[in-house]
Amino acid sequence: MKISTKGRYGLTIMMELSTRFGEGPTSLKSIAEKHQLSEHYLEQLVAPLRNAGLVKSIRGAYGGYILSRSPEEITSGDVIRVLEGPISPVDFTEEDDPAKRDLWVRIRDSIAQVLDTTSLANLISFHDEGKNDNYMFYI
Template sequence: MILSTKGRYGLKAVFELALNYGLGPVSLKKISDKYDISESYLEQLFAKLRKDGYIETVRGPQGGYMLAKKPQEITVGMILRALEGEMTTSQCISKDVCSRESICATRVIFEKIENSINNVIDNITLADMYEEQKNIFTEE
């Protein structure tokens, strides 16, 4: 399973909003320049995230985007699913019943992999990402 640019870029952009949480809105230009992502692509990603209630827009000359919730209330899984859809390791896992389930040796493995991925992304918040980054830079 490989994340598309939607998930990778969207998570970076939302993380930038988390870094600026409580400091006011962040412009698309600032995010675009920092991460080298086109503003129009960011607009598309943010439209989905705004629709799902993770970010909000502030209009006007000092406007931009901000998190709609606290960084500790938004998980990586929430952002990735909003942009990518459900995370799955195999098409057979997403089906309720598979005709080969009784003889399939790999289904159990794919389920374990998927459960592990979901466990990780659902238990890391934007606040956790901030703390991890802070620790990396203080260790150097």
């Protein structure tokens, strides 16, 4: 399974909203500028997140988006499933070789377990812990 830009940028949106949780709405423009992403593309991604009940939109001059629940209650699996669809490394059927099918099921379940036990709050803490150890290598 390969996570596309939809999933990666969707997690970026959700992590930004998590870091600002309780501070009021955040505009997509500010997220796009901070991460050098297309605001138009983020607008396309936030619609399914809103429809799934993960974010709420606030209208007005100081509007934007907020999380619908606390960062501890939303998992990366919630976000990925909304934007990418079902989690599966390959498409398989009941007619497939049982040994291979068992492997694919175990891989799928392992990926789902990691995504479903990693909340947005966890992602923020992982991100914050890693700030001091970032190295940039140029070749």
